[in-house]
Amino acid sequence: xxxxxxxxxxxxxxxxxxxIVVQSQAPGFWRGWLIKLSLAALSLSLMVNVGLxxxxxxxxxxxxxPHERYHSGNAKATEKIAILKMEATIxxxxxxxxIQQIDHVATDESVKAVLLVVDSPGGLVTDSHQIxxxxxxxxxxxxxxxxxxRMAASGGYYIAMGAGPxxxxxxxxxTWTGSIGVILPRYDLSKLAATYGIxxxxxxxxxxxxxxxxLRPMTDDERKLWEGIIDQSFQKFISVIDExxxxxxxxxxxxLATGQIYTADDAIxxxxxxxxxxxxxxxxxxxxKINLKNPRIVTYETPKSLMDIVLGxxxxxxxxxxxxxxxxxxxxxxxxxxxxxxxxx
Numbered sequence: 001x002x003x004x005x006x007x008x009x010x011x012x013x014x015x016x017x018x019x020i021v022v023q024s025q026a027p028g029f030w031r032g033w034l035i036k037l038s039l040a041a042l043s044l045s046l047m048v049n050v051g052l053x054x055x056x057x058x059x060x061x062x063x064x065x066p067h068e069r070y071h072s073g074n075a076k077a078t079e080k081i082a083i084l085k086m087e088a089t090i091x092x093x094x095x096x097x098x099i100q101q102i103d104h105v106a107t108d109e110s111v112k113a114v115l116l117v118v119d120s121p122g123g124l125v126t127d128s129h130q131i132x133x134x135x136x137x138x139x140x141x142x143x144x145x146x147x148x149x150r151m152a153a154s155g156g157y158y159i160a161m162g163a164g165p166x167x168x169x170x171x172x173x174x175t176w177t178g179s180i181g182v183i184l185p186r187y188d189l190s191k192l193a194a195t196y197g198i199x200x201x202x203x204x205x206x207x208x209x210x211x212x213x214x215l216r217p218m219t220d221d222e223r224k225l226w227e228g229i230i231d232q233s234f235q236k237f238i239s240v241i242d243e244x245x246x247x248x249x250x251x252x253x254x255x256l257a258t259g260q261i262y263t264a265d266d267a268i269x270x271x272x273x274x275x276x277x278x279x280x281x282x283x284x285x286x287x288x289k290i291n292l293k294n295p296r297i298v299t300y301e302t303p304k305s306l307m308d309i310v311l312g313x314x315x316x317x318x319x320x321x322x323x324x325x326x327x328x329x330x331x332x333x334x335x336x337x338x339x340x341x342x343x344x345x
Contacts, residue, residue, distance in 0.1 A: 090123025122155030135162025
């Protein structure tokens with residue numbers, strides 16, 4: 001507080017004059033309130049913007065068709081071979097982008113054949129099957145060949161089966177493939193928790209509601225439950241190979257489905273692939289199949305959404321909330337994946 005005005009009025013009733021001091025608030029007082037109000041406004045603004053982002057995330061997503069890019073061949077040719085690529089872990093947003101390209105190619109009458117290029121360690125079970133399903137529909141209308149690059153393992157091999165039984169599968173001399181199987185990552189931190197006096201005691205409505213809790217050992221009943229769940233995905237994997245590889249029957253696939261990696265030489269010996277060669281070889285084979293000598297070879301690029309541009313991130317359409325990301329990382333996910341470590345959500 002500081003003195004602002006001092007004045008002495010005349011006396012009343014013969015008394016002595018009185019001095020009256022009028023005091024005002026110090027500048028620091030108002031500064032503190034301004035800071036508090038500014039912080040409150042900033043917090044409110046952040047909450048509103050996060051809410052708008054969540055509500056309109058799908059609105060901001062790109063709805064444009066994939067952009068076609070010239071790759072090679074006769075640039076003036078009207079008939080095309082389309083190269084579709086899965087060169088990432090099979091999970092969002094890459095699943096949706098490849099499916100969008102598959103659907104676009106399916107409606108483009110100038111595309112006469114497709115080369116699926118796979119360079120992936122696999123990924124989520126559901127995403128792998130979504131891509132497989134779309135490719136199965138496409139191969140009924142247009143022939144597909146597959147080119148495996150560095151790795152086409154687990155889910156990477158699964159989506160290759162979407163090309164159908166008539167497809168020819170090529171692998172480079174140093175390609176790794178196989179890893180046929182399912183994994184559900186889990187960590188047992190119970191001994192570490194006991195060392196530091198940490199206990200998990202959730203309130204739950206059933207014995208399996210907190211199953212896979214890493215802070216306690218898994219029970220025999222839980223293990224039996226999850227083994228049954230992932231075995232269904234495993235049997236699905238075996239079935240898609242059995243249905244799409246004419247040189248293998250179900251028993252033959254089961255013998256190979258140990259989760260192990262196969263080199264290109266091992267893969268061709270076990271009839272998992274058809275030929276060892278590079279992309280130019282698989283393209284030449286596809287040209288012969290459709291009887292086109294010099295078609296235009298094209299690839300595709302998914303248009304960037306507004307959120308891609310703003311965030312400068314290929315995963316802009318996924319959550320940026322760290323707490324949400326943490327919670328999603330704890331959700332059980334069966335995977336056709338060539339690793340013991342789960343991919344980041």
